[in-house]
Amino acid sequence: MNDDFEDSTAWRKALRREMVTRRSLLSGAEHGCLSARIGEHLRSTFAVPESFAFCWPIKHEPDLRELAESWRQAGARAALPVVVETDAPLRFRAWTATSRLLEDRYGIPTPVDGEWLVPALILLPLNGFDPAGYRLGYGGGYFDRTLAALAPRPLTVGVGFEINRVDSIRPESHDQRLDWIVTEAGAFRPGD
Numbered sequence: 001m002n003d004d005f006e007d008s009t010a011w012r013k014a015l016r017r018e019m020v021t022r023r024s025l026l027s028g029a030e031h032g033c034l035s036a037r038i039g040e041h042l043r044s045t046f047a048v049p050e051s052f053a054f055c056w057p058i059k060h061e062p063d064l065r066e067l068a069e070s071w072r073q074a075g076a077r078a079a080l081p082v083v084v085e086t087d088a089p090l091r092f093r094a095w096t097a098t099s100r101l102l103e104d105r106y107g108i109p110t111p112v113d114g115e116w117l118v119p120a121l122i123l124l125p126l127n128g129f130d131p132a133g134y135r136l137g138y139g140g141g142y143f144d145r146t147l148a149a150l151a152p153r154p155l156t157v158g159v160g161f162e163i164n165r166v167d168s169i170r171p172e173s174h175d176q177r178l179d180w181i182v183t184e185a186g187a188f189r190p191g192d
């Protein structure tokens with residue numbers, strides 16, 4: 001293993017932790033308010049999709065469960081990601097307010113039954129992000145693998161807080177660029 005590899009791995013690891021720490025310092029009220037603003041930008045930017053995936057919030061990620069329920073009630077099929085295997089693409093399972101969820105290997109509430117589907121739009125939580133449209137997650141590589149494997153590619157919408165914006169996440173060849181980034185400050189097409 002060369003020094004550059006070790007340096008960038010250590011740098012990413014430190015940045016991942018720093019990003020979670022920044023969110024953990026938000027009060028519950030601030031977090032709720034920022035999440036609601038992201039939900040509003042999503043509602044005003046996108047038509048109700050035929051189907052979409054969102055994530056059950058962990059590590060102080062934006063909480064988009066209200067938006068998910070309102071899109072669902074407006075006719076969209078909602079889904080949550082499922083880690084079916086380590087180092088493999090995610091799959092997606094239909095979600096409703098009555099779905100039975102059990103914690104997966106990472107402690108993330110995950111549907112235990114329901115139909116498998118491929119969402120037309122994916123809301124990806126941004127642990128960190130840069131203005132070029134690259135996302136920093138938690139180091140599993142799950143979304144990168146998932147997007148690399150899906151054809152046609154779903155519309156990818158990163159959802160995060162401005163406090164998690166960085167100049168560059170120093171993207172690597174496997175990192176997938178997002179189509180949109182939505183924060184409390186608005187909806188952006190990366191690169192614009």
Ligand SMILES: Nc1nc2c(c(=O)[nH]1)N(C=O)[C@@H](CNc1ccc(C(=O)N[C@@H](CCC(=O)O)C(=O)O)cc1)CN2
Nearest residue numbers: 055056057058061081106108125137138139140142143
């Ligand atoms: N809310 C939510 N659900 C999600 C994701 C997400 O980013 N957010 N995922 C997006 O892909 C998938 C899960 N990916 C994850 C990948 C790693 C870890 C994790 O806890 N990693 C350890 C470090 C492990 C290591 O370094 O080997 C950690 O952060 O402590 C959690 C979730 C599917 N569900």
Ligand SMILES: Nc1ncnc2c1ncn2[C@@H]1O[C@H](COP(=O)(O)OP(=O)(O)OP(=O)(O)O)[C@@H](O)[C@H]1O
Nearest residue numbers: 135136137138139140141142143144145148174175
């Ligand atoms: N398409 C792919 N095929 C094979 N390996 C991949 C692919 N995409 C990413 N990886 C591997 O996954 C590992 C983690 O990637 P990365 O650091 O980008 O994760 P992340 O985006 O932070 O994680 P997550 O999406 O789970 O939150 C890296 O070692 C990378 O080589």
